[in-house]
Amino acid sequence: MRIHSPILAALCAMLCLSVLAAPVAAKDVGPVTNLPMPRYVSLKAAEGNVRRGPSLSHRIDWVYTRRDMPLQVTAEHGHWRRVEDRDGLGGWIHYSLLSGTRTVLIEQDMLTIRTRPEAEAPVAAALEVGVIARLGKCDPEWCRVTAAGYKGWAPKARLWGVAMDELRD
Numbered sequence: 001m002r003i004h005s006p007i008l009a010a011l012c013a014m015l016c017l018s019v020l021a022a023p024v025a026a027k028d029v030g031p032v033t034n035l036p037m038p039r040y041v042s043l044k045a046a047e048g049n050v051r052r053g054p055s056l057s058h059r060i061d062w063v064y065t066r067r068d069m070p071l072q073v074t075a076e077h078g079h080w081r082r083v084e085d086r087d088g089l090g091g092w093i094h095y096s097l098l099s100g101t102r103t104v105l106i107e108q109d110m111l112t113i114r115t116r117p118e119a120e121a122p123v124a125a126a127l128e129v130g131v132i133a134r135l136g137k138c139d140p141e142w143c144r145v146t147a148a149g150y151k152g153w154a155p156k157a158r159l160w161g162v163a164m165d166e167l168r169d
Helices: 006-021
Strands: 039-043 048-051 060-064 070-077 080-084 090-094 103-106 111-114 123-127 132-138 142-147 150-155
Touching (some): 070 090, 070 103, 103 142, 123 142, 123 150
Antiparallel strands (some): 048 060, 048 090, 080 090, 103 132, 111 123, 132 142, 142 150
16 A cells, blocks of 8 residues: 655655765764874884873883884873774873874785885885884875885785775875
């Protein structure tokens, strides 16, 4: 049985228009910095205490000891940032120990970086797993990296510290 009603048709049309006109949900942002969450940063200092909570009174769980280590910020509270490393381990660290300079960890042993963002491009260098590289431009599949004086393009999927959908100029 079909119901032909101009009122029902008008209601359906309004519902469709309201769904189509609804604003797209904004990316999550930090309550303190208003920067995107989660986001990647790097360790500015040679050492950084990682605490159980966002204050000096909380216990230190461990200490990061690699300057430029990429970390992912997952929460903010005052001058403290909740971070995670590539193993998913984390804690709270004071914001003064972090930098906005982007770095990545090489996740494949002897990863060949190329002179151009193409699988057939000449090899510029081979980097060992765990090397920290400075992150440059990224397209949908490749990122430009710099490490130990070598520069080249690496497949984004072989790097930790950059989102797969992230584009950088």
